[in-house]
Amino acid sequence: MTEISLNILDIAENSTSAGAGLVEIFVEIDEAENYLKTTIKDNGCGMSEEQLSHVTDPFYTTRTTRKVGLGIPFFKEAAELAGGSFRIESECGKGTTVEAVFEYSNIDRMPLGDINGTIRTLIEGHPEVDFLYTYRHNGSGYEMDTRQMREMLGDVPLNAPEVLQYISEYLSENKQETDTAADKEVIK
Amino acid sequence: MKSLEELKAIRIKMQGQVGLRSEDSTQTRVVVGMATCGIASGARPVLTTLSDAVQSKQLKNVVVTQTGCIGLCQYEPIVEVFEPGKEKITYVHMNPEKALDVVNKHLIGGHPVTSYMLQSSEA
Numbered sequence: 272m273t274e275i276s277l278n279i280l281d282i283a284e285n286s287t288s289a290g291a292g293l294v295e296i297f298v299e300i301d302e303a304e305n306y307l308k309t310t311i312k313d314n315g316c317g318m319s320e321e322q323l324s325h326v327t328d329p330f331y332t333t334r335t336t337r338k339v340g341l342g343i344p345f346f347k348e349a350a351e352l353a354g355g356s357f358r359i360e361s362e363c364g365k366g367t368t369v370e371a372v373f374e375y376s377n378i379d380r381m382p383l384g385d386i387n388g389t390i391r392t393l394i395e396g397h398p399e400v401d402f403l404y405t406y407r408h409n410g411s412g413y414e415m416d417t418r419q420m421r422e423m424l425g426d427v428p429l430n431a432p433e434v435l436q437y438i439s440e441y442l443s444e445n446k447q448e449t450d451t452a453a454d455k456e457v458i459k
Numbered sequence: 460m461k462s463l464e465e466l467k468a469i470r471i472k473m474q475g476q477v478g479l480r481s482e483d484s485t486q487t488r489v490v491v492g493m494a495t496c497g498i499a500s501g502a503r504p505v506l507t508t509l510s511d512a513v514q515s516k517q518l519k520n521v522v523v524t525q526t527g528c529i530g531l532c533q534y535e536p537i538v539e540v541f542e543p544g545k546e547k548i549t550y551v552h553m554n555p556e557k558a559l560d561v562v563n564k565h566l567i568g569g570h571p572v573t574s575y576m577l578q579s580s581e582a
Contacts, residue, residue: 272498272499277499277503280493281494281498281499284493284494284527288527334527337496337530337532341496341499345495345499388507389503391507392503392506392525395525396493396525420463420466423466423470424469424470425470427470427473431469431473432510432513432514433469433473434469435510436514437461437465437466437469440461441461444460444461445460448460
């Protein structure tokens with residue numbers, strides 16, 4: 272994995288496989304406090320304590336197509352190598368929360384990468400699932416809630432090409448605005 | 460900044476069109492592997508390229524979807540094409556350029572791109 276946003280995509284795909292109706296994705300960069308924090312929280316089927324205790328072991332997986340499960344271990348390693356921390360909480364029937372914190376200025380921190388592409392890909396692939404995406408940078412920020420979008424759209428599915436184009440534009444315009452405001456904050 | 464109101468306009472524009480893309484027997488399915496193996500080897504830009512091309516070229520009978528790991532991790536990114544009444548075609552080691560080739564030559568032109576296909580002897 273070369274981007275934090277690819278890790279987020281991978282973990283959130285697990286959330287959708289766990290039957291989640293709502294996946295909350297939170298990304299926060301705080302340059303003054305020197306961290307990049309990301310949380311993926313779902314209301315899917317969750318894991319048993321037994322499963323949870325093995326989840327960071329790369330040679331453990333519930334899959335039957337292959338014998339390794341690298342998604343969670345990759346994310347954990349990436350955060351810990353960049354002076355950060357990793358936490359996963361899960362309860363059967365309630366859902367799972369994954370949190371990774373990176374030291375922002377750490378030379379080994381991988382770039383956030385194309386986070387907008389990740390969010391769009393998730394919505395495109397899982398139009399029946401709701402996503403609440405929050406992006407914060409030095410105090411500025413925005414969010415996108417597919418539940419609100421659904422209200423506006425009525426019968427039109429979230430993965431209709433016209434809607435996906437709107438989503439891509441919404442994400443990139445808001446991110447640009449947020450990052451511009453955040454840069455001004457740093458100069459101050 | 461874009462407002463949610465714009466979605467209402469999309470809704471009105473699309474009224475009556477909904478259902479045109481619903482699954483039926485004439486529809487071609489293009490499936491991209493989106494598990495850890497696929498994502499790590501570049502599946503996200505492949506998927507975005509495919510769905511953008513399907514939209515811009517107005518391919519009404521093609522849907523692009525995702526799947527998990529099919530157990531051929533060493534060949535990712537993998538794209539499978541399911542055409543009604545035909546055998547499944549599996550493209551391996553894909554990238555955005557190859558994906559566009561597949562759109563133009565296979566989905567539009569009707570000729571699978573043999574050089575990107577998984578050879579049965581390798582599987």
